[in-house]
Amino acid sequence: MATLSDTPSQDDTPSRSASPSAVLRAQGVSLGFDGTTILQGVDLEVQPREFVAVVGASGVGKSTLLRALAGLIAPREGQVEIPAGNSDDTRAWSMVFQAPRLFPWRRVRANVELGLEGLALSRAQRRERALEPLALVGLDGYAERWPHTLSGGQQQRIGIARALAVRPRVLFMDEPFSALDAITRRRLQTELVDLRRRSEAAIVFVTHDIEEAVLLADRVLVLGGGKDDGPAGMVDVIDVALPKEERREHAGFAECVQGIEGLIGTSAADESS
Incomplete structure (x- = not known):
C-alpha cells in the first residue's frame, strides 16, 4: 500500500487501526460476464466510517465491482462479506446512483x-x-x-x-455527481465532506475524476489494465494522508492527483506494450 503524502490527517474520523472489524471485506474477487473475466484479484477491507474511492480508466470494471461489493452480482471467484444491518429497522447498505431516480x-x-x-x-x-x-x-x-x-x-x-x-453501515455511491455542472458538483463535494462527519456510514465511491477521489477519500483503490490483454486488476491502494479541511488547497493535493494519474497511465501503457 502506498501513501502519497506524509502529512497526518487532522480530523476525528476513526483510523483503520482503531477499528477492529471491517464493515465490508472482499477477498480474491474476480468478476465477469458470458465466460469472460473482466476484473480479477480484488482484495479490500473497509472499516467503519472510512471513505474509499475507486478509480480507473473507462471500462476497467469500477461500477461492476461496486455492484459485486453490494451483493447485486455474484463474483466468479472469491467472496464478499457484508455484515447485516444493526437491527430490523436498518439496512446493511444502500446505494446512490448517477441519477437521483x-x-x-x-x-x-x-x-x-x-x-x-x-x-x-x-x-x-x-x-x-x-x-x-x-x-x-x-x-x-x-x-x-x-x-x-x-x-x-x-x-x-x-x-x-x-x-x-x-x-x-455501508453507503455505495456510483459516480453520483457525474451528471452535474461543475459548480454544482464542487458544492456537493464540499457538502459530502461535511456530511461524513455527521454520518456513521462507511462510503465506497466510484468516480472517473481523480481530483474528486483525492478530495474526498481516506484511501483510493486504483484499478488498471484489462481489455484485449486480459482482465483488469488492482494496481494499488493509496492512503490519502492529507487533512480533510481545505484539502484541495493543500500543497500535497496536486502531488496525490498526479501520482494516481501516473499509476493509471503506467498500467494502461503496460497493458498495451
Whole structure:
C-alpha cells in the first residue's frame, strides 16, 4: 500500500487501526460476464466510517465491482462479506446512483421514505425518520415539495438522503455527481465532506475524476489494465494522508492527483506494450 503524502490527517474520523472489524471485506474477487473475466484479484477491507474511492480508466470494471461489493452480482471467484444491518429497522447498505431516480408522483419526503418501506417501522415513524437525512443534506424545508420543482443538485441530495434514511453501515455511491455542472458538483463535494462527519456510514465511491477521489477519500483503490490483454486488476491502494479541511488547497493535493494519474497511465501503457 502506498501513501502519497506524509502529512497526518487532522480530523476525528476513526483510523483503520482503531477499528477492529471491517464493515465490508472482499477477498480474491474476480468478476465477469458470458465466460469472460473482466476484473480479477480484488482484495479490500473497509472499516467503519472510512471513505474509499475507486478509480480507473473507462471500462476497467469500477461500477461492476461496486455492484459485486453490494451483493447485486455474484463474483466468479472469491467472496464478499457484508455484515447485516444493526437491527430490523436498518439496512446493511444502500446505494446512490448517477441519477437521483426520484418518483415524480411522490413528494420529497415520500421519496426519502421509499427506502424505509419494508422495515419494522410504522408510517408515522417512517415520516419522522425521513426528516433526519433531509436535515443532513440541508433540505429539511423541502419535504413537501415535488421533485420537478428542485434543481439537479437538490434532486441528487434527495437521493443521498433516501440512501442515508435506512442508516446503512455501508453507503455505495456510483459516480453520483457525474451528471452535474461543475459548480454544482464542487458544492456537493464540499457538502459530502461535511456530511461524513455527521454520518456513521462507511462510503465506497466510484468516480472517473481523480481530483474528486483525492478530495474526498481516506484511501483510493486504483484499478488498471484489462481489455484485449486480459482482465483488469488492482494496481494499488493509496492512503490519502492529507487533512480533510481545505484539502484541495493543500500543497500535497496536486502531488496525490498526479501520482494516481501516473499509476493509471503506467498500467494502461503496460497493458498495451
